[in-house]
Structures are given as C-alpha cells and as structure tokens.
Amino acid sequence: MKYAVTSDEMKRYDRNTSERFGVKPEILMERASLCVADEIEKYITSKNADRKYTVLVFAGVGNNGGDGICTARLLKQRGFRVKLVIVGDMTKCSELCLQQLKIAGNYGINTDTFSNIRDNKSPAEWDIIVDAMFGIGISRNVTGNYAEAIEYINACKKERRDDIFVVAIDIPSGISADDGRICSLCVKADETVTFNCVKLGHILYPGCEHVGELVVCDAGITKESFCGNNPRYFYYDEKPTALLPERKKNSNKGTNGKILIIAGSKEVSGACALSAGACLKSGAGMVKVFTASENAEVIKTVIPEALIDTYEDYEPVAEKLEQAMNWSTAAVIGPGIGTYGKGAELLKTVLSRYDKNLVVDADGLNLIASDKELRNLAGDYCRNGKKLILTPHLAEFARLIDKDIKECKRNILVYPKELANELHCTVICKDARTIVSDSNEKKIYINMSGNDGMATAGSGDVLTGVLGAFIGTGISAFECACLGAYLHGAAGDMAAMHHGRLSMVASDIVEELENILN
Incomplete structure (x- = not known):
C-alpha cells in the first residue's frame, strides 16, 4: 500500500518534521535539491556523453523556487553550465527562497530575466530545463509571465524533442496537486522528482499525463x-x-464459495457468461447462473463448469430465485438483467429477501437510481451485517446521485463517499482512475491498474464476477472492492500487452485472471 497526499497534508507533514522533530526547513530543502541533482546526473550518465551540459532553471518565488535555486547551485558545483531565471514578483519571495538566492549569489550564480531568455536565446542553447515555479501550491489558473514561461518550456520540448530533458520539481507547474486538474496550462515534463509521498495530482487525470516518469x-x-x-x-x-x-x-x-450470478435476459446473454467465467477464474468453488431460459445453451457451451437455473419471461420468478439464493453463499446481480420486464422483480426479490453478501452492477444500479423503493431497500441492506458493493461506471454513478457527469468527474474523490454513506455500503466508481469508498472507512482507495483498452463492452461484467468470488470470503467489503478493482485492472493490463489496447475484448481479461492470481 502506498499513500497519495493532498497539498495540505504534505504541508502539514513538512511542518511537523520541522516544528515537532526539529529538522530545519533548510535541511529538508537541501536534501530535496540533492535528489533532483542526482536524478539529472543519472540522466546524463544514461546518455554516455562526455561534454558539459547546459541547464536552464525556472524558479518561482515560493519554496518550490527555493528548491530550484538550490538545485541550480548544486548542478553548477558538479560542473554543469547553469542559467537561473526567477519568474514572479520578487517582493513576494518566501524566506527560504530569498535565503537560497543569497547563497546562489555567493557562489557566483547570477539570475537572468525571462524576457532576455525568451527573446535572445535559442532552444538549442539548453540540454536540460528544470521547472521549479509553482510546486504543489497552485490553486488558480496560470497567467502572466508564469504562463509565458510554461509555453516557452513546452515550445522548447516540442522543437528539440528527445534532445532536451524537462525535469519538474515536485509537480509540473500548472497541475493541481489535489485533483490533477490543469490550471489552464502546464509544463509537460519528461520526469518529475517528488519528495516522500506521491501527490494526488501525480496519479489523477489529466495531470498524470504530463508528469512523465515519476x-x-x-x-x-x-x-x-x-x-x-x-x-x-x-x-x-x-x-x-x-x-x-x-x-x-x-x-x-462447496467450502470455496457457492456464488449466484443473477444476470442476463432473453435479449442479453454475454453478460452472465462473462461474470460467471470471471468468478470461476477468481477462485469460486461453484457458480450458478440464474438467467432467462434463452441463455441456457450459451452458458452450457461457453461456461460448462457453471450450474444453471432459468426462468421463463411469463412466469413469476421470486420462489425459484429464493431457492437459488438459499443454495448460495454470496451473489451478484445486475449485468444484462434489463431495466424493464423481469429486472425490477429480480432485484426487489434479492434486496428484500437475500441474507448474504451481494454485488450490484449495471442494470441493477440503474434500477436503484430510478426506483425509490429499490433505493430504500439498498440503503437498508447492510443494516444486519451483510456486505453490499455497488460498481457504477461514471454515467451510472451520475444517475445514482442525480448529478451531471462532468460534475461527478470533477468530484470523483468526494461523491463516491457520499453515496456510500447514504446507502451504508461500498462504492466502486469506475473511471480512468477507479475510486473505492466505504461507509465504514475513512480511507479512500485509488486504483492504478488498468488501461483504456478496458473501455470495451463486458469489462464491467468481468469485475462483478471477480468481486463475487471474493465477497463471500472473510475479507471486508472495502478490502474486497480494492482487491477486485486492482486485479481486474492488472488482468486488463496483461490483456493489453498480449492483444493490444485496440483489439482486446472482455473475454481476454477473463483469460488473464489466472496469470494475475497465480
């Protein structure tokens, strides 16, 4: 497990280190700058070039700028040609930044103006550019000289390509450390050197696309x-x-889990097959598919290991479903059941009568979003110690909380927790970075596995099957959700490696589960 911190958390830990433990801020800044200088030397070593490299350092007027100035001094002492540019209002310099400027001056490092660099220096002058303008403190759009400096750095990179190395200190300027938002524009780094903890902006989209190697x-x-x-x-x-x-x-x-997959309809057969296959691959001892009779032959052919219970579209299903629920140790409901016809009847029966752990996905989520009675039943489900996991993708999530998709995306770290608290359950909000929140946990999980090739029909059905296999075991619902999301994404990464992100399909993810789990 690795932590990802907000800017406020990181500042608090920085402050605690100095105020409670007595490590002076100057020492922390020197150590951080040594890290950056070491990383730049690693880059030079990898180039195997026996010549002096020219470094252009853009430093702001805050403590991140102090890191940059300190780095400029260390690089000069190691034999680099260094040009230092201060961007920002010098009257607003932090104490540490001013201190580093004084030290740099003592070592003969003079500063230049950005306008002189921009107007009189060709991008060919620089081998390395260091971005130390904002750090983790930015909260508003970039304007003025800062914006022009960022544009200059990106223009140099575009022109020189691999012949120039752009290094960001802590986080590329223009990226919000708290949510990965681009504050109008940002530096596009080849490498970002951060300190002690990953920041949220390093791993959340769209900022993570501009971090380079972290x-x-x-x-x-x-x-x-x-x-x-x-x-x-x-x-x-x-x-x-x-x-x-x-x-x-x-x-x-029997003791390794008897999982009931309530999925599919007379119009949809693939969803139940994918969920059942994934559930078996993830370790379930037995799987029974409860589905429309039209799907029986498909299941027998594609998943011969699965048991089958079927219903006809014209018959009541509650009694037959209850028998299947009594057989099971955990259940999944939703993939392909439909939001009309039998779908609502199936979900109502499960939510009102089932006494074991449950995963709800797809059409089940849309039914909860549109039917007040079903929503109330979902909210009451966990009150007797049962586990309930909801697995909405962003559009389904937006329906569940009745908000715009764009707003949900902007607040993806916050809203899943609110839904989990309302329904007393665990929520897996699926997006480019999947977020897991739980009503009983303060922690929030950010899933880093997976890729855009998983944006394909049936991928979510595979996840429900994985969760079905795990939710009947002794781990908590939150641990089950975190584990399932990670393994699902890791299998997707392996599928992309073997089939390509454009060509992979959901059944490829199922097949890779055995490689991930063993």
Whole structure:
C-alpha cells in the first residue's frame, strides 16, 4: 500500500518534521535539491556523453523556487553550465527562497530575466530545463509571465524533442496537486522528482499525463511526521497478496464459495457468461447462473463448469430465485438483467429477501437510481451485517446521485463517499482512475491498474464476477472492492500487452485472471 497526499497534508507533514522533530526547513530543502541533482546526473550518465551540459532553471518565488535555486547551485558545483531565471514578483519571495538566492549569489550564480531568455536565446542553447515555479501550491489558473514561461518550456520540448530533458520539481507547474486538474496550462515534463509521498495530482487525470516518469525520493519526511493523522488516499503498486483469500488444503468446491450470478435476459446473454467465467477464474468453488431460459445453451457451451437455473419471461420468478439464493453463499446481480420486464422483480426479490453478501452492477444500479423503493431497500441492506458493493461506471454513478457527469468527474474523490454513506455500503466508481469508498472507512482507495483498452463492452461484467468470488470470503467489503478493482485492472493490463489496447475484448481479461492470481 502506498499513500497519495493532498497539498495540505504534505504541508502539514513538512511542518511537523520541522516544528515537532526539529529538522530545519533548510535541511529538508537541501536534501530535496540533492535528489533532483542526482536524478539529472543519472540522466546524463544514461546518455554516455562526455561534454558539459547546459541547464536552464525556472524558479518561482515560493519554496518550490527555493528548491530550484538550490538545485541550480548544486548542478553548477558538479560542473554543469547553469542559467537561473526567477519568474514572479520578487517582493513576494518566501524566506527560504530569498535565503537560497543569497547563497546562489555567493557562489557566483547570477539570475537572468525571462524576457532576455525568451527573446535572445535559442532552444538549442539548453540540454536540460528544470521547472521549479509553482510546486504543489497552485490553486488558480496560470497567467502572466508564469504562463509565458510554461509555453516557452513546452515550445522548447516540442522543437528539440528527445534532445532536451524537462525535469519538474515536485509537480509540473500548472497541475493541481489535489485533483490533477490543469490550471489552464502546464509544463509537460519528461520526469518529475517528488519528495516522500506521491501527490494526488501525480496519479489523477489529466495531470498524470504530463508528469512523465515519476520519481519519489526521500527528502527527510518520514511516516513519524504523520503524527497519527495518516493520509486519506492510498493505492497499490503491486498485487496486494495479503488480501487474497487463503485457500485451505482440505477445502472442497462447496467450502470455496457457492456464488449466484443473477444476470442476463432473453435479449442479453454475454453478460452472465462473462461474470460467471470471471468468478470461476477468481477462485469460486461453484457458480450458478440464474438467467432467462434463452441463455441456457450459451452458458452450457461457453461456461460448462457453471450450474444453471432459468426462468421463463411469463412466469413469476421470486420462489425459484429464493431457492437459488438459499443454495448460495454470496451473489451478484445486475449485468444484462434489463431495466424493464423481469429486472425490477429480480432485484426487489434479492434486496428484500437475500441474507448474504451481494454485488450490484449495471442494470441493477440503474434500477436503484430510478426506483425509490429499490433505493430504500439498498440503503437498508447492510443494516444486519451483510456486505453490499455497488460498481457504477461514471454515467451510472451520475444517475445514482442525480448529478451531471462532468460534475461527478470533477468530484470523483468526494461523491463516491457520499453515496456510500447514504446507502451504508461500498462504492466502486469506475473511471480512468477507479475510486473505492466505504461507509465504514475513512480511507479512500485509488486504483492504478488498468488501461483504456478496458473501455470495451463486458469489462464491467468481468469485475462483478471477480468481486463475487471474493465477497463471500472473510475479507471486508472495502478490502474486497480494492482487491477486485486492482486485479481486474492488472488482468486488463496483461490483456493489453498480449492483444493490444485496440483489439482486446472482455473475454481476454477473463483469460488473464489466472496469470494475475497465480
């Protein structure tokens, strides 16, 4: 597990390090700048070029600018040719920035004006550009000389391509550290060197697309500086093996989970097949598909390991469904059931009569969004200790909270928690970065696995099957959701590697689950 912090959290940890533990801010700045200088030397070493490199450093007037000025001094001392440019109002310089300017002057590093650089220097002058203008503090659109400096850096990169190396200190200027928003424009970095913790803006879209390679260095702020207030957001950067359910050596198919997949309709057959296949691949001992009779032959052919219960469109289904629910240890409902006809009847029966853990997806979510009675039943579902996981993609999520999709996207770190609290459940809000929130957890999970090739029909049905296999085990609903989202995305990454992001389909993700889980 790795933390991703907000700008306020990072500033608090920085302050705690100095005020509570006595590590002077000047020392932290020196350590941070040493990290940047070391990364630039690694780049030079990789080029195998025996010559002096010219570095242009853009420094703002805050502490990020201080990092840049300090880096300029360290690079000059290591033999680089360095040009330092201060961007911003010098009357607003932070104390640390002024201190670094004085030190730089003592070492003979003179500053130049941006206008002189822009008007009289060719991009061919520079081998490396260091961006140290804003750091993590930006909260408004970039204007004036800052905007012109960013445009100049990006123009140099566009003209020189791989012949110039753009390094951002902490975060590329123009990206909000709190949500990845682009504040009108931003530096497009080849590498970003950040300190101690990943910032939310590094990993959330669209900002993450401009970070380049992200390098996290130890600049002296440790977990002790959290002072008991751990960051709220976290992610996995590798398979969370500690969460994987343990399979006992003396187990049998019945004790490894009997999962009921309530999916499909007479018009839709693929959804139940994908969910059932994914559930079996994820470790379920037995899977029973409850679906319209028209899908029986498809399931028998595609998923011969699955049991089948079917219903006719004209018959009441509650009694037959209740028998299937009694057989199961956990259930999934929603993929392809439809929002008319039998869909509402199936969901009402489950929400009002089922006494085990449940995953609701797809049409099930749309029914909850449009039917007050079903929404109330969903809100009451977890009151007796049962687990409920909802898995909306962004459009379904917008319907559930009755807000515009764009607004939901802007508030994707906040709104899923509000829905989870309302319905007393776990919410997996699926987007380019999937967010998992739970009514019983302060922490919020950001999923880093997956790729745009997974934006294909049936991908969500695969996730519901994965969750179905895990929700019947001993792990919490929140852990189940985080684990499922990560493994689903990791299987998607492997499918993209083998089939290409344009050509991969949902069944490819199912097939890769066995490689991810073993």
